[in-house]
Every structure is written in structure tokens, then in C-alpha cells.
Amino acid sequence: MSESLVVPTMAEMLAQGTQPEVLFWVGCAGSFDDRAKKITKAFVRILNRTNVSFAVLGTEESCTGDPAKRAGNEFLFQMQAMMNIEVLNAYEAKKIVTACPHCFNTLKNEYPELGGQYDVIHHTEFLKSLIDDGRLTVEGGQFKGKKITFHDPCYLGRANKVYEAPRDLIQKLDVELVEMKRSKANGLCCGAGGAQMFKDAEPGNKEVNVLRTEDALEVKPDIIAAGCPFCNTMLTDGIKHQEKEEQVKVMDIAELIANAQDL
């Protein structure tokens, strides 16, 4: 925990004449949101520990444009996309990993038509591949025997059909993985997508995140695992709303893995 993080930028790498194995796209939440920054750091600790050569764009990174696009502002989205693509192409980025399913979806699916072709993977898929290649070993550690449920982020699950990687990772922790009544393709949104994160909800009789938290609490978990900084915030708020902060934690899969290894 004490060792400081090694976080090279693409610019530094270029100055040394090297290309990292993978570009880590941090995302706005991962860069600025206090809760999400912890996820970013946990992921970097794993990358550092496993000696993965990576780099970030740092101050050259900008919003992918996802919230603008989902809000209906195609102009702003495309401007963001084209600026980002210019930067990414200048660095000849090939493989991009990100801990945000919204960045993941946009970079992977919506950038190609605007001239940005990359091999984009979500951090859960990347961590899974590190384990499969024998570069990372994971044991239960502090989580052994705990009851964990996984909330499928819409933009990872339904939108891109990534259901197994996060579950495989959780299972590596010697825990009891329990499924909520709605999961995978039937998963319920946390309520943040489609730019909802940035506005008040329309009048109704409940907030979506509260409903989703109820789904999760029904299976009586010790931990709700998430794979998205926005889901993380929504579920954390939901847990607070139910006054269950003492009993149930919301954690990103990267945090679970990093903590299990005492990183």
C-alpha cells in the first residue's frame, strides 16, 4: 500500500522511444471522482505488481464523449471522439484497457466509424487474461468465504456481452458468488447510464439505484462487486439509503483483486 505508484504517460514512453503493451484509459470518473480514483489506483497497483508495461495519456486524455452522445449531443460527442482519436493515433495506440464500461463501449464500438480502430478491453477481461497467462495469481486472502454478488453494468453486459470475466475473477477469491434474481442479460440498470448520472431523475416512486440495491440486498451479500465506477457510486448511494454501510461494501473487481493480494 505504501509503495508509490508507477504511472508512465504515453508522452514519456514516446520520449524513451518505447511503446507500452497497453494503454490504460483512465476515464473522467477514474481521474476525478474520489471513489473511482481508488479503483484506478487499485488497478495500477496490480499492473505494477505484475510488471505490465502500460501508460496513460494523462493530461492528454479527454472525455470519450459517451455522456454527450447518450444525452443526444452528437456534435459534442464527435468532436470529443475526433480529438481523442487524433491523440491515440498519434501515439499509434493498439491495445486499450479501461475500468469504465462507458469508455470501453464507446472506444470499442463507436470510435471505429470515426477513424479510431483499437483493440479495447475492459479491465476485468484484462485481469482475467493476466491470470490465464500465469502473470497474476490470485488467492482469496481477506475475502475467503465471503458472500459476493456481482452487478452487471449495462454497458459491459447487455451492451457488449461480457458476463463471464468478472465472475471468473470473483470466483478466484474462494468466495461464494451469489446471483441476484436479475443478472447478466436480465440485469437491472444502476440508474446512471444514458447521462442520468448528471441529472435529476424524472418523477417516479423510487430511484433506480435504490431498486437495484434492493435486488442486491435480497441475496444478503457481504460485498456487492461492480465493474463500473458509475455503478459503484449508484450502489454505494443505494446502500447508504438503506443504512447498510456497516454490513455491506460496494467494491470494484480491481479492488477485490488488489486487496486480496494485499497490494
Next chain:
Amino acid sequence: MSYLDNILFAILLIVGFGFFASSVKKIIRNINLGVDVNRKDNSKARWKNMALIALGQSKMVRRPVAGILHIFVYVGFIIINIELVEIIIDGLFGTHRIFAPYLGVIYDVLIASFEILAILVIFAVTVFWIRRNVIRLKRFINPDLNGFPKSDANYILYFETVLMLLFLFMDASDLHLQNVPGGFSHFHRAGSFPISQFIAPIFNGMSNELVALLFEVFWWLHIAGILVFMNYLYFSKHLHILLAFPNTYFANLNPEGQFDNLESVTKEVKLMMDPNADPFAAAPVDENAVPSKFGASDVQDLNWVQLLNAYTCTECGRCTSSCPANQTGKKLSPRKIMMDTRDRLQEVGKNIDANKGVFVPDNKTLLNDYITPEELWACTSCNACVEECPVNISPLSIIMDMRRYLVMEQSAAPMSLNAMMTNIENNGAPWQYSQQDRLNWKNEN
């Protein structure tokens, strides 16, 4: 005189199919009011989708009870249409069970399976009716369905029951006459009647002539009923029995998270970002250019697949029942989005018919008059509705196109979203942080 029946029958067929053809023409015309979108690529994947989803009902069985019952009705519908071929030939040429001598035992098996399916259809339809009217499943009593849509659903169930009963009674009277010792008129022995044999005894004690007359009545009502039902489709959600096939064929094949790219915007953005572009140069004049509108405020701004979607929607409400916004009491109902789109499209179509082929503005639009911004802004773009729809409709794509109109044409986003967008524009993040601080997390504890 003896040809009178055949002539009447031919007229009935011509009128029935004639009306039907004119409705089909109208539907095609209306769908073509939408803008073009390329859905002709990758035909292999498209056929596969159609085979699995429309023909194979793969998405229906995700809700097993409704799924299996629906398969009864669906298979019953298809198979009984085969019987229709024989009925039409018999009707036109005055024959009776024309296929029987050629098919032998196979004919017996066919008729027997039609009967079993007919009874399964009646069973399924009864359960459907109970689910709607007695158990009152939430998605069927939702206010979206108030008025015609609710009656429509029930009419279809009644119609199907009556058609199946007529079919079984027709067979039963036929069987009764086939069994007359020494034979009666043209009722030769043919077919096997596992279900209608239990109905046949009601004819005992009636004169053969009366039963023969009853047979004629059942026979005519059955075929006439089918023709009426076919023409009812145009007014009904039942149109899905035909459109589910093209609809699944033309459905979006991209990942659900990939929203379409607006080409018109790409052009403008490229021009804006091109350092060599002369900002004062007049835009090149394109003779054929239609003044482009961003997003959709009315049905003509939607693409033809979205309009096909609207005609295909069966109003089953699976989308709405899985929608997080709807489940938390918000006004948004993806089913209503589809129903509104269809209603408005029908209205525009009628307007065109009434005005000799051109649309005369009626001071109404899909946006506001049918769908309110409040509904549109409640969507989390989670794709639950798209995933859930048994015929691959995307209510979300319509919601997104209408949001685009609100934002890009009317600058009518909720204030908080405007703030978010300003932040992205100025700071490269939806929050008010400086882009220069993006890496600060590295050294924070």
C-alpha cells in the same frame, strides 16, 4: 346453378385478398416514409436471426409459460394454413377433401395433427385470456393499453377461438356424414378425427340433409372468418404474425451498446476541425440537398426500420416490464414509444391518402403530441427493452433520435445536462475539473 357456390367463393377470395393487398401497399408506403438506413448487409447473419428469433421463437421462451403457449398458437396458425390450401381448392372447384385420395395415410395424420393443434390453440388462447382478464398481469393492465389496444388483444383471442371451433365443428359434421351407412352424397371416408369425433355425437338424430347444411355453414364461416381476420391485421397489433419475419431480418446486428453514427454531423465536425478549411467560404451548394435536421421530431425523421418496428410491435409489454425507468414509476414506457410511433404513422398515412398522395402539415408531431420530453429524459439507455423484445425491436433507438432532436435542434436538454455538456466542451470532463489535473490521482493518498 351448380357453379353459383364456386363463383361466390371466388368473389369472396378476390375481395378478401384485394383488401388485404391494399393494406399491405399502405403499410409499405408508410414504412418508406422513413429515411434510408442500410440493413441489407450480412445476409447470412440476418437469415440466421430470422430463423432463430421469428421462426424458432428463441426469445419468446425466455418467459416459458407465455413462450410455450405462444408456440402452440404459432404452430397451429402455420399448420392450419396448410389446410387452407385444400379449402381454397375445394371451394373453387367444388371438390371435397381433394388431397385425401393422393395422400392416403399421410392425409389422416395431417388432419389428426390439425385437430390436435386446434385444441392446443384453444387451450393456449384461454390461458392468455385468463392472464389478461382474470389474473391481470401487470404488463397487460398498464395504462398504455387503455382503449382499443386492450380490446384488440381480446378480439384476437375470441377470433382465434371461434375459428378453431368452426374448424373442429366442420370436421365433426363431416365425420358424421362420412359414417352414414351406405354413404351420403360426396362425403367420402377420409381423414382421422381425434378431437372432433367427440363433437360428432351432437349431430345424432339430425337428418343427414341438415348436417350437410351445417357442414356448409361451418365451412363458409371458417373460410370467411379467416379472410376477415386477415384483413383485421392491418388495424391490429396482430400484424406481427407477418412482420416479425422481416423485422427480425432487418434488425440491428451491431452490439447493443453501439449507437449509430450521425454522418451528417461527422461532415460538419470534420469541416469545423479541419485547420485548412476556410471558415468564410460558402458551403458547396448541393442541388439535391434536403435541409438536414438532426434527430427526429416526427415519424418521417425516423428510419424505415424504426417504422417497421412500430408496425411489428405486438404490445406484449415485455420491454416496459423490464424497463428500470418504468419499474420505478417514471412515465417512460418503451411499449408506448412504439405504439405512439405507429399511431402517428397511421395518422400521417391517412393524411397522405386524404390529400392525394402528399402530406399536408397538421400541426402535430410525434414529439410533444404523442411522446413527451419527460418520457424521453427518463431513459437510462440500458438496453433492457431491446434485450427483452421477442421480435428485436429497439424502442431505445427512437428515444435516442428524439433526444438528439431536443438537444441539437432545440437546445432543450434539462439544465443539468447542459452544464455537463458545457463542462465536457470546456474541460474535457463532465465535471468542472481542469484537464490539467487529470493525473493528480497518481500522487494523492
